[in-house]
Amino acid sequence: MTLRQFVKGNEAVAMAAIEAGVRCYFGYPITPQSDIPEYLSRELHKTGATFIQAESEIGAINMVLGASAAGVRAMTSSSGPGISLKQEGISYMAGSELPGVIVDIMRQGPGLGGIDASQADYWQATRGGGHGGYRIIVLAPGSVQEMYDLTMLAFDLSDTYRIPAMVLGDSVLGQMKESITPNPRPVCDLPAKDWAVRGWKEGTAQNVVKSLKLGDGEMEKFHWEMHDRYNLLADKECLWEEYRTDDATLIVTAFGSTARISRTAVEMAREAGMKVGLMRPITLFPFPKKAYADLSTKCKLFLVIELSTGQMVDDVRLSVQRDADVEFYGRPPGAGSLPTPEELFERIRKVYR
DSSP states (O other): OOOOEEEEHHHHHHHHHHHTTOOEEEEOOOTTSTHHHHHHHHHGGGGTOEEEEOSSHHHHHHHHHHHHHTTOOEEEEEOHHHHHHHHHHHHHHHHTTOOOEEEEEEOBOSTTOBSSOOOTTHHHHHTOSSSSSOOOEEEOOOSHHHHHHHHHHHHHHHHHHTOOEEEEEEHHHHHOEEEEOOOOOOOOOOOOOTTSOOOOOTTSOOOOOOOOOOSTTHHHHHHHHHHHHHHHHHHHOOOEEEESOTTOSEEEEOOHHHHHHHHHHHHHHHHTTOOEEEEEESEEESOOHHHHHHHTTTOOEEEEEESSSSSHHHHHHHHSOTTOEEEEEEOOTTSSSOOOHHHHHHHHHHHOO
16 A cells, blocks of 8 residues: 655655656756755665756756657756746757656746746746747646646656656645655556667667758648647647536636635635636646637636736637636736635625626
8 A cells, every 4th residue: 555645746746756767857956946856866866867966957958858869768847047048958859859857846037036936937838938839748736646646647748749748836836745645657558769869780770869850841841740749639638627617607717726725715605605616727738728618618707817917818718719708817926925715705706797
């Protein structure tokens, strides 16, 4: 029997990476994610794997690129300013069709910002973040258990589709402690990495991993292939959670730590006699567009709640039926505290009809 453990969200990420078989971690310390490299620096060598504190975030992501090209599971982690520095490397990984896991424990920004919770990296994460019109897989945990489970899933999805994957949390989830069950690595069929660089031997083909595509029509073909892969992801891998949406006339929607607070506010609304439900996207890319479209055939009022001035709200508006109304309530970074359930309940009461 697997014993439950009381751990931080950041520690759960590190534990899951080890269970998932990560062979290389490259990173650089930055609050509020530094527990991840701290844990891995202590524990990863016990599995025979490699931990390196790189000279910079730029160095770290390019080490991930190199290790991935050699066919091993590799990851890095950071927060907003560090993720910005990694963007060129992530773009090169996407252009080279290389898997790899990036963990972003969001903090306030832009610039150096602050160390408190924010969800303002949503655009950066879900729009690829770097140059070249690519996307990456983005998973948004809402609990410490999901920090563990979705980190393992990120490795499998990234290997399956040869697309970098990001676990997008924030300082609330990274620093909070909860009891989790550290489940064993799930059994799944993963494609062989016959594309990996393994050195040259006489009589065998030499693999080359690159993002430079200069052949006639080669780049256009690559872009359409990636586009088809994104559509396949949307068809097969979208994840979301619905709570009391069956009879709802107002659906609150939020992701990550904000969804936890929103769920309590929804329960308060139900106790007050209001038909309110909650929709929580778990995959932010691919965004569960069809699930929102289906909900909006019967419910015509949505309230998007974010720890920002509004980013996910764009995807919600693009996903619901055109006759649905989408309201927004945000607590921008730097406000000094998280919204309370009572605060969100009052917002629900104002827009409910």
